[in-house]
Amino acid sequence: xxxxxxxxxxxxxxxxxxxxxxxxxDELPEDLRFLLNxxxxxxxxxxxxxxxxxxxxxxxxxxxxxxxxxxxxxxxxPVGLCAERVLLATAxxxxxxxxxxxxxxxxxSENVKSDHPISPCGICRQTLQEYEERVxxxxxxxxxxxxxxxxxxxxxxxxLPLAFxxxxxx
Ligand code: THU
Numbered sequence: 595x596x597x598x599x600x601x602x603x604x605x606x607x608x609x610x611x612x613x614x615x616x617x618x619x620d621e622l623p624e625d626l627r628f629l630l631n632x633x634x635x636x637x638x639x640x641x642x643x644x645x646x647x648x649x650x651x652x653x654x655x656x657x658x659x660x661x662x663x664x665x666x667x668x669x670x671x672p673v674g675l676c677a678e679r680v681l682l683a684t685a686x687x688x689x690x691x692x693x694x695x696x697x698x699x700x701x702x703s704e705n706v707k708s709d710h711p712i713s714p715c716g717i718c719r720q721t722l723q724e725y726e727e728r729v730x731x732x733x734x735x736x737x738x739x740x741x742x743x744x745x746x747x748x749x750x751x752x753x754l755p756l757a758f759x760x761x762x763x764x
Contacts, residue, residue: 609755614746622744624671624737628700629654630736630744632662637702640664640677649677649701649712653685656731661685661694678718679704682725693731697750711745713753722750723757741746 619630629652636650642665649665663681667674678699685694699763702708714722714735726733732749749755 600700604731611747611752613748614672615751616744616746619738619744622746625654626698626736626746629660629696630700630706630738631661633651633698633700633736634702634740635737636662636664636677637700638664638741641666643667644669644671644674645703646705647701647703649699651677651681651697653681653697653733655685655689655692656695657689657692659689659692661688676715676718678714686725688716691729693729694725694733695731695734696734698736698738700738700740709742710739711743712739713737713741713745714750719754720757724760726751727759 619627622630632652635648637648639662640648640650642648644667644738646758649664654660655661661681661684663677663679663684665675665677666680673688678697681697701712701715722733726749735750736744737747738744747753
């Protein structure tokens with residue numbers, strides 16, 4: 595009997611993507627450093643009394659406008675919104691036709707160290723993918739904690755391989 599591990603597929607595909615790793619915020623180019631610093635500050639605006647995990651997201655639009663978001667929780671837990679989606683909704687409402695060029699995300703917490711990057715959750719990845727598709731522009735991501743290394747990803751959609759997209763409904 596052939597077991598799963600030895601089974602020879604007709605064809606095997608591979609997904610991979612490159613992203614940049616900076617040792618700290620100090621290594622970043624000035625414009626990206628500015629955005630990550632803003633994201634760190636915006637964690638203060640989070641409403642996260644249940645998780646005590648405060649996330650800040652700041653985006654720079656292609657026209658130079660800066661928009662921010664932070665996570666907003668609720669006693670009914672699934673109602674809560676991540677910082678990334680609050681930012682996307684805010685930017686889309688204020689500047690519906692203007693793509694976000696770059697988004698920085700940071701976090702802080704009483705419970706865990708903020709010394710490494712976090713990356714967007716699954717629902718946010720799906721939302722980011724469709725945002726990029728809609729505005730027809732890649733969104734660069736800057737991910738970093740309050741200290742530690744920083745990841746720079748050239749397009750948010752890279753985080754969602756084999757995505758289910760609006761294409762499927764046409
Ligand atoms: N959260 C975000 O806002 N962004 C992320 O990338 C990960 C998680 C929020 C959701 C929830 O309010 C808290 O962080 C803990 O999961």
